Amino acid sequence: MAHRWTNTLSAADVTPKQAYLNRRQIMAGLGGMAGLAGLGALPGAAQAETLEPNSWEDVTTYCNYYEFGTGKGDPAKNAGQLTTTPWSVKIDGLVDRPGDYDFQKILGEMTLEERIYRFRCVEAWSMVVPWMGFELADLLALAGVQEGAKYVSFETLYRPSEMPGTAYPVLDWPYREGLRLDEALHPLTLMATGIFGKDLPNQNGAPLRLVVPWKYGFKSIKSIVRISLTDTQPQTSWNMANAREYGFYSNVNPKVSHPRWSQATERRLGGGLFAGRDDTLMFNGYEEEVASLYDGMDLTKHF
Numbered sequence: 688m689a690h691r692w693t694n695t696l697s698a699a700d701v702t703p704k705q706a707y708l709n710r711r712q713i714m715a716g717l718g719g720m721a722g723l724a725g726l727g728a729l730p731g732a733a734q735a736e737t738l739e740p741n742s743w744e745d746v747t748t749y750c751n752y753y754e755f756g757t758g759k760g761d762p763a764k765n766a767g768q769l770t771t772t773p774w775s776v777k778i779d780g781l782v783d784r785p786g787d788y789d790f791q792k793i794l795g796e797m798t799l800e801e802r803i804y805r806f807r808c809v810e811a812w813s814m815v816v817p818w819m820g821f822e823l824a825d826l827l828a829l830a831g832v833q834e835g836a837k838y839v840s841f842e843t844l845y846r847p848s849e850m851p852g853t854a855y856p857v858l859d860w861p862y863r864e865g866l867r868l869d870e871a872l873h874p875l876t877l878m879a880t881g882i883f884g885k886d887l888p889n890q891n892g893a894p895l896r897l898v899v900p901w902k903y904g905f906k907s908i909k910s911i912v913r914i915s916l917t918d919t920q921p922q923t924s925w926n927m928a929n930a931r932e933y934g935f936y937s938n939v940n941p942k943v944s945h946p947r948w949s950q951a952t953e954r955r956l957g958g959g960l961f962a963g964r965d966d967t968l969m970f971n972g973y974e975e976e977v978a979s980l981y982d983g984m985d986l987t988k989h990f
Contacts, residue, residue: 699893722968731962740830750890752849752909753857754843760851762890766800768849770892774914776826781842783831789896793829794880797821819881824872830948832868832916840864840921841897842913859923865935866899867923869980875900878911901970901977903937934990938981943990 732840752762755769769896774790827839845861847853853860870876877898887893892909899906905925915921932946941951950962970977981989 706926738875748757752846752852752890752892754852754860754862754910754946755890756852757857759854765851766889767771768861769844769846769889769893770849771889771910774894774912776911777913778826778830778915779913781833781836782827782916785830788826788829793821794827811898820877820879821876823876823878824874826878826914827871827916830914830916831874835867835918836916838917838920839866839868840915840917841908841911842915843908844910844912849984856927862924863921863927864897864906864923866919867980868916870899873977873980875976888914891914901939901973903939905933908938925956936986937980938986938990939967940969940990941967942969942984 725802750759750762753764755765772791775787776790777785777787779785823839831930836846843862845853866876869989877900879892879896879898880894882891887896890906895911896909897907897911920935923933923935926935939950951967953967968974
């Protein structure tokens with residue numbers, strides 16, 4: 688699978704693993720700031736400082752994955768029962784070759800080097816992380832996108848026997864997300880399979896999640912089991928739940944405030960809870976790469 692985008696980061700730019708892990712404990716004290724969660728990429732060198740290390744157990748106790756509960760510690764407590772092997776992804780709709788695609792087979796045909804990306808995560812803090820995965824465009828090419836397709840929709844696994852959070856009507860299950868086709872085909876749109884050289888933990892979206900680095904985190908749907916190509920804009924879970932607060936596009940835009948907080952600044956990992964805030968970058972630092980996707984659009988309306 689040929690990758691069409693090459694980042695400018697090197698191994699020296701990657702946030703130290705223990706600093707990344709420790710971030711979860713720091714964020715546990717932020718409470719209501721979880722709504723700032725997003726994913727993005729850093730076009731320059733990371734500035735994070737090394738923090739006192741935490742164990743893997745510490746960092747995986749603060750997660751958002753409502754299928755396993757709404758408490759930050761619920762996913763780590765409950766996601767261990769999730770069965771992730773075997774795993775297939777149904778691709779249907781406006782494609783030439785609809786069907787169930789074997790995830791393990793696709794992954795087995797890729798080299799380790801092909802799976803490594805270095806992206807910046809923004810969850811009120813910024814850092815550089817080596818994701819492992821592949822471009823969504825490569826997966827869609829296997830299915831053959833038809834001319835009439837305009838959007839791509841995604842669904843998370845819905846398995847109540849293993850997902851106790853689905854017993855509660857927090858959202859309209861299964862969890863759904865969507866992208867416009869040109870967004871989905873952009874070389875920065877990643878299907879993530881691992882992090883720091885390890886497979887994704889269950890509570891972080893194993894075995895396959897979306898990463899769209901210029902959008903907020905809730906667009907990065909976890910544990911994907913279905914991808915559909917459509918000619919109409921698909922419904923998305925948070926937009927369905929509260930359209931006023933969560934738009935379909937969900938681009939990182941410091942000029943558009945969330946109704947309950949400003950999104951104009953962010954904290955940098957390593958500075959501590961009382962560190963100053965940095966200006967949030969338009970499209971999370973990827974304006975040069977993705978701004979042309981939205982030429983002529985009113986981004987205050989299409990937020």
